[in-house]
Amino acid sequence: MTATSLCQGEGCRSGHAGGRPRRRTADGSLLCRSCREHLTAGLAELTHLYEECGRMLGGAAPGSLRERTTGGYLPGLPFNGAAADVRASMVSVLGSWSGLVAQQRGFTAPPRTVAALTAFLLRNADWLAAHSAAAEVTKEIARLVRAGRRAAFPDPARSIRLGDCPESGCSGALALAVRAGAPAPGEAIVCDADPAHRWTSDQWSELSRSMDSAREPGAAPAAATERWLTAADIARLWHTPTGTVYRLASEERWRRRNRAGRTYYNEGDVRACFTRRAART
Known part of the structure; x- marks a missing residue:
């Protein structure tokens, strides 16, 4: 018989606070299918958000659809402190979770780049979903994604x-x-x-x-x-x-x-x- 439990993922926990029932999960995981997919989608998006925040540091204006023309570059913006802070947080948080995985699973820790760290965590997503800290990892990754979006696309x-x-x-x-x-x-x-x-x-x-x-x-x-x-x-x-x-x-x-x-x-x-x-x- 397959054991089930209430999902500990950020999506279910925040939804439950808003009055929605938490989904159930099975096979020893602490995340339902939806929260597991949100975790991997968030990890995949962080690599691109890190690059977008880096673009903001370089002074590029928030982009949008452009037709193929021979026009010049978009006007620049001053240094963006929020984007710098988010990029540092991404490296710190992803590095901490990767260190936990590497230590407890006996793996070599990946290089401290966002691309390498997210790829490492994606390979170990099932293990993280079954870990006692699954609730915390989904919460922190969701928080990083939200912060990255705000910093990369700040236009109100x-x-x-x-x-x-x-x-x-x-x-x-x-x-x-x-x-x-x-x-x-x-x-x-x-x-x-x-x-x-x-x-x-x-x-x-x-x-x-x-x-x-x-x-x-x-x-x-x-x-x-x-x-x-x-x-x-x-x-x-x-x-x-x-x-x-x-x-x-x-x-x-x-x-x-x-x-x-x-x-x-x-x-x-x-x-x-x-x-x-x-x-x-």
Whole structure:
């Protein structure tokens, strides 16, 4: 008979405080499936958040979708102390948990880089899920992810420019106004020339195809604009956790470009990926 217990994960514990029942788990683990997946997704995301915080230290402005142009770099920002503190915390916390795993399992501790530390912890995620400190590790990783997101994407409000308005005869450009925090379904994509030209963010896949087909008469098909998105923009437009975006980018081999230390993904590859995923559901 398989023993079960109440999940000790951060998701279940915080949900229980809000009135939701805690899920049960089995096989000696202290985490339910959902909290176990959140732990691994958080570890995977920390590597990318560490890099994004490093970009903030270099003075790059918070990024957004960019069309492929020959323009210059984005204007700089002063040194970001919050980003520096978060990066130091990531190394410290991940190093402590890796040290615990290495000591108790007789392994060699990994190098003290976020990439090496997260990879080591991911390989030992099942062991951590069954450890008596499982509640603490999920809490600390979740806290690091939240802090990393705040430091890497600090804008309380910003505008993602999406390209030319596809409405016939309109010379305006489309933008999605976003706020800090989790993606909100139904946010408006609005034309700056005519506010009546408006779509919700969950219509983006169809809208982007319309933008590709809206050409000046006589324009060559090859002149289609290539749009490039950050992971944060993809999460916003497709209402998907940032950790999932990074995982899909790696698995699906989306084309990518680096500009001013920031990674942008090809919107066509992203759109095709999410279209295939939607067709399977």
